[in-house]
Amino acid sequence: MSFDYDLLVIGAGSGGLAASKRAASYGAKVAIAETDLVGGTCVIRGCVPKKLMVYASSFASQYHYAEAYGWSAIQPQFSWPKLIAAIDAEVNRLSRLHISLLEKAGVDLILGHAQFVDEHRLQVGDRQVTAAKILIAAGGRPIKLPIPGGELAITSREMFHLPEQPQRFAVIGGGYIGCEFAGILRSLGSEVTQIIRRDRILQGFDQELREAVQTGMSQLGVQFRTGVTVERIDQTETGLQLSYSDGSQQIVDQVLMATGREPWLEGLDLDAAGVAIEGRRIAVDAWSRTNQPHIFAVGDCTDRVNLTPVAIAEGRAFADTEFGQKPRQISYENIASAVFSQPEACSVGLSEEAAKAEYGEERIRVYRSRFRPMFYTLPQAEERVLMKLVVETESDRVLGAHMVGKDAAEIIQSVAIAVTMGATKADFDATMALHPTSAEEFVTMP
Template structure:
């Protein structure tokens, strides 16, 4: 049977862009559909604009720290509109850049929502398109709990569009999105409260990472309300009144409330049932290791599969799919030992197993090496900032199972250490490595 395309990709985010260009490089005729700006969550309303705002938020501390090194006191001012405009301009520039990359690769971009007619046919607007293979790469979206007044809250999607900086800002949720935005707004001068239903933020991370980041955030002036959830929200003129559970809790009055309680695969409107594509109990597309759905010609990568929801993972999954199906180089991505970071203040990063995971797998046959110290940078700043590092080692094999860090440049350091962990480095390998002095990184190779 003849098809319009060898591959049709739904979603021009990280995974869709990577897979379409890689497939086209093998000579496949490829089209990609996108109803929003090209680039997906990461480029448009995720890691890229968020990291730019993280950079902006860090200057407030630097003005103060500089005084310890002999710089004169200054009275800085911050312009929210200038930052938001600059971020928006950069996002649009990157989106256009990705469009040009598609053009150079020979991938046709089709604007609009795509939905399935059958396993080989999709509809985009008034166009009906057939394809031999179809890849779903539609990502995820923020979700809000169903409670009175929730429409007055915002999600991460709207954070980059606020016309004014909220002076009083609340975050509901303790995941990395909520944690990062809490730190951003605090660094930019807002009064910030974070509401979490547990004792600690960042559920699923190593316990020491969680406690050290939360303590550091508290030292920077972020107020935590723990073991609470929101019952209702009321809007009063320009402010919000947030009511929490428990008779002993006073309502919280804020200018904006970020709802960061979770995300889900963005499958609405795809009409997956027309193609017979199965969705699992978590509301994600069910796939095998090679990203294939239950339909032999339909595949899915990235957040819509809810495996490991990180941009580099979606890119890797997309390229592995294209290599396998069009490059005749069968391979799939392992989701073990994937490094990740939280761009908070202090920053946190991790690779490999947490201590809890290691003990579940190896029992008492593990040993944890830790250090907590003041970084040299803060010798003159007067800050109480600390760096925390941790290696988790399996005693019998000496293998390093996990590496964790809280402190300045944690992400940059853990990225390098992730190579060693992925290659199966032992504690002896770390010990035999010369440190760079004086750095925080050298502590990883001097732990005893």
């Protein structure tokens, strides 16, 4: 049977773009189908626009800190519509850039929703396309709590298109998305309440890191409602009324539900191709292969490790294996993760709790440092840094590194190289410090 393409990719996000261009570089005839702007969640309504918002919010304190360094006091004014317009322009620029990169790579872009007709045939918009191999890179989407009035809340998808800055802002959820937007809005001057069912944010991260971030966010002015849930949301004349499980109520201007994400499989008609689903995700093996030998899936739709660099790595590994005669799998160990909260947090490797559970408490030693970075000394700000190394005593190997504070992600990215290579605490100690920096604390912990 002859096919229109050697490879058809469903979804022009991080994983799909990486896979399509890499496969085309090996001589494959490739097409990619997309219903939205090219770039996926990260570029359109995720990592990129969110980080731009983080940068914007950071200037609120910078103006104040500058006075301690001899700069004249000014009264800055912030324009939410101007920020949103600038972010939207950048998102569209990046989307056009990705389209041009596809063109240069020789990948055909087909605009339209892709739906399986059978194992090798898909309906994309108003045309049918056949392919020898198919890669599903459909991504994920935010989910809402099924509560009365839940439709009145927004998700992270809508955050970048609000016409006005909400002055009273509530965040439901204690994950990284909720923490990041809570910090952004609070730094921009909004009253922010973050509602979490537990007593701590960032479930799954190192316990000390979680405590340090929550303390820092509280000092920033974020109000936490812990141990409660939102039972319903009602529209009133003065705003959105939240009704809590403890019987209390609160009026806000906007509610963000940051209550998790799920694979976006709606409308793919996977049954028509016989693709197996496990729960809400596409089931794949270590080679990103589904139960159909010619159909593969990468990225958030597989719900393995839902991070942009992971999706890119999975997509490239798939292309190398299937079209480049360079078979390889992805390792999911020691993947660094960052939370661009305020304060910022970043980790690589095992948390203290996970290390003790795996190796035993007696075989784990923890090194830590807490201090105020030099940048904040003249303003006499309360900003603090936590740095932490988790070490297995018998081998002296560093199992995990964690940081909360200024430039955490930039610093941990380099530390992650050492952790991935299996560096020991002695290797860290033998590394000459770069002074004066915050990063030097990782190689000078006694």
